[in-house]
Amino acid sequence: MLMGPGPSDAHPRVLKAMSTPLIGHLDPDFVGIMDEVKKMVQQTFLTKNHLTFVVSAPGSAGMETCLVNLLEPGDECIICINGVFGGRMAEIADRCGATVHKVEVEWGKIITPAMVKRALKKCPKPKLLAIVHAETSTGVRQPLEEISDLIHNAGGLLMVDAVTSYCGVELRVDDWNIDAIYTGTQKNLSAPPGLSPVSFSNRAVKVLDNRKTKVQSWFLDMSLVKNYWAGKKRAYHHTAPVSSVYALREALSIVLEEGLENRWKRHQAVHEYMKGQLEGLGFKYLVSKKYRLPNLNAVFLPKGVNEAQLRSTLLHEYNIEVGGGLGAFAGKIWRIGIMGESCTKNHVNSLVGALKELL
Amino acid sequence: MLMGPGPSDAHPRVLKAMSTPLIGHLDPDFVGIMDEVKKMVQQTFLTKNHLTFVVSAPGSAGMETCLVNLLEPGDECIICINGVFGGRMAEIADRCGATVHKVEVEWGKIITPAMVKRALKKCPKPKLLAIVHAETSTGVRQPLEEISDLIHNAGGLLMVDAVTSYCGVELRVDDWNIDAIYTGTQKNLSAPPGLSPVSFSNRAVKVLDNRKTKVQSWFLDMSLVKNYWAGKKRAYHHTAPVSSVYALREALSIVLEEGLENRWKRHQAVHEYMKGQLEGLGFKYLVSKKYRLPNLNAVFLPKGVNEAQLRSTLLHEYNIEVGGGLGAFAGKIWRIGIMGESCTKNHVNSLVGALKELL
Numbered sequence: 093m094l095m096g097p098g099p100s101d102a103h104p105r106v107l108k109a110m111s112t113p114l115i116g117h118l119d120p121d122f123v124g125i126m127d128e129v130k131k132m133v134q135q136t137f138l139t140k141n142h143l144t145f146v147v148s149a150p151g152s153a154g155m156e157t158c159l160v161n162l163l164e165p166g167d168e169c170i171i172c173i174n175g176v177f178g179g180r181m182a183e184i185a186d187r188c189g190a191t192v193h194k195v196e197v198e199w200g201k202i203i204t205p206a207m208v209k210r211a212l213k214k215c216p217k218p219k220l221l222a223i224v225h226a227e228t229s230t231g232v233r234q235p236l237e238e239i240s241d242l243i244h245n246a247g248g249l250l251m252v253d254a255v256t257s258y259c260g261v262e263l264r265v266d267d268w269n270i271d272a273i274y275t276g277t278q279k280n281l282s283a284p285p286g287l288s289p290v291s292f293s294n295r296a297v298k299v300l301d302n303r304k305t306k307v308q309s310w311f312l313d314m315s316l317v318k319n320y321w322a323g324k325k326r327a328y329h330h331t332a333p334v335s336s337v338y339a340l341r342e343a344l345s346i347v348l349e350e351g352l353e354n355r356w357k358r359h360q361a362v363h364e365y366m367k368g369q370l371e372g373l374g375f376k377y378l379v380s381k382k383y384r385l386p387n388l389n390a391v392f393l394p395k396g397v398n399e400a401q402l403r404s405t406l407l408h409e410y411n412i413e414v415g416g417g418l419g420a421f422a423g424k425i426w427r428i429g430i431m432g433e434s435c436t437k438n439h440v441n442s443l444v445g446a447l448k449e450l451l
Numbered sequence: 452m453l454m455g456p457g458p459s460d461a462h463p464r465v466l467k468a469m470s471t472p473l474i475g476h477l478d479p480d481f482v483g484i485m486d487e488v489k490k491m492v493q494q495t496f497l498t499k500n501h502l503t504f505v506v507s508a509p510g511s512a513g514m515e516t517c518l519v520n521l522l523e524p525g526d527e528c529i530i531c532i533n534g535v536f537g538g539r540m541a542e543i544a545d546r547c548g549a550t551v552h553k554v555e556v557e558w559g560k561i562i563t564p565a566m567v568k569r570a571l572k573k574c575p576k577p578k579l580l581a582i583v584h585a586e587t588s589t590g591v592r593q594p595l596e597e598i599s600d601l602i603h604n605a606g607g608l609l610m611v612d613a614v615t616s617y618c619g620v621e622l623r624v625d626d627w628n629i630d631a632i633y634t635g636t637q638k639n640l641s642a643p644p645g646l647s648p649v650s651f652s653n654r655a656v657k658v659l660d661n662r663k664t665k666v667q668s669w670f671l672d673m674s675l676v677k678n679y680w681a682g683k684k685r686a687y688h689h690t691a692p693v694s695s696v697y698a699l700r701e702a703l704s705i706v707l708e709e710g711l712e713n714r715w716k717r718h719q720a721v722h723e724y725m726k727g728q729l730e731g732l733g734f735k736y737l738v739s740k741k742y743r744l745p746n747l748n749a750v751f752l753p754k755g756v757n758e759a760q761l762r763s764t765l766l767h768e769y770n771i772e773v774g775g776g777l778g779a780f781a782g783k784i785w786r787i788g789i790m791g792e793s794c795t796k797n798h799v800n801s802l803v804g805a806l807k808e809l810l
Binding site: 094096098099100101107108110111113114115116117119120148149150151152153156160180182184186187188216222276278284285286306307308309310311317328329330332333334335336339398407412 | 453454457459460461467468469470471472473474475476478507508509510511512515519539542543545546547591635643644645665666667668669671687688689690691692693694695696753766772777
């Protein structure tokens, strides 16, 4: 039972899709599958963006895709950091040769519009602002709409990490005016890890079209990849991971059969079901209620508990995986994921039952 | 029937492995699987290199991994180009800020030691020389040993693209003193596309350790990835594609069960079996016999044949995929792959039988 920060349990239909015999990646039938996947990624991102496709590598490569394509040496950008993944974005932006203005806050807190306003005073014309919608390292759910207005009023782009929010909590790419977004497949989508859906607004496409320098990564260069995924005549770029694309198609179909909003509601409902029981056992949430992700529960353990030992017992004796803390929270918190197929009352009952026995 | 330049048909055991339920990518059991895979990659590369692992993305990302880690801005390198993939290496090396000295020859010919000697006169102290062992765009099998001596005598590293040779034709990383090598999974290994095994010699590791600048790609930065794949305590970097690693393990096991040298012999034997029959039908090989790859047969079609139409009929009526030509050879040649599980007399008989009917 995968109840960590990802991967989550995959649906049997998705696992079965993985074992479908291969076809050529330029076969007209596979091109049709890529088109279907693209359309379903648009539907699940709630966007009409034409430049929507899937990077042939995990979420971290999706992050790098957004940054290396949008930033050029000498550009200024604002990166918001309240956990591991904001820090990673700053690291990559720096490797792009951009000047990085960091908006930093204690892990477990949100970035406020006031903090962004202060950053915009120091850096009034950033090329982009990057922010994490759902911080996998802390369980914070970041409000985006006000910050979206602030960066757009300053003439910059809004780039969002949606790895842990996509298909699990409300996320509206077009309504919220997100210009560049990436996610992963192994969280609320419950497909195997290895691919990263991404989408770029028309504003972002203009920035791509007006680049002065070549993108530093050939593999992630959108001007090349887009002709493979979305060109009128598909041009060979690399070889897409055929089996993983089959699985992604199946996982996206399952999301749309359930209904995107129903899926958001399910994650919230199972979270409510689990929360009281965890608190009853002495667990305490890291994040204040208002900004808490339903699907990634970052909790301090009851006093006196050896977290590593308990986590290991859960894994080896109960076959349940939960995640440990990262960075400053290593050894202090657990990250309990209820994502996609792992988001059921049965999962919660198994975990809580085991904890009752062990504590 | 996949008889193009890749992917090849996957073994049912490999497909079945893809549908194994997921476990966490930091689960001790998965770490054990990574260790097994690493060991089998060493065995199939015929190397003892400690820095041997698998990039979580297709072969093109393996190519980029080698170049971005070994090259820094201002470095000089020699890139050998006799097809698409040499050209791609030069393109990526340029994006690393390196000065690229190209050794170019007509597509379908090999790079000779004499050509490399001339390049070394213009550029006597290159950081590396990069060359393609098996050019997927032309079917050329490139001898490496003399060129290896030349670049090492000049104090540089030998980097090799082995995407289409790995597990299909003789390839000896340690004996041939190859310093950096990458390959793919979807050719003679017959696993699904999406991963890229790579290996670095101790000479290459010294170069990595002495870098003055950060690697421009965070996702492909070996100094980070190595602690995920090979560190004493595994450090989270990205989320490995768990299912694809299962499949890779199974495919590598199948290679070692057959025996690496037996597998090389099988590719040669099936090639001999096919060659005479294709020539009997009026196909002509692009590459001279001495430098012909057994597993990637680049052939001109019999006169007067509409190649695109014939290829489409083969695909739609016989369910057989063969590859078209790339670049200057588009519309002129076919690339017939007999790789891994697609390298059987049955495949050849199906193809030749269909061609006899259609021509």
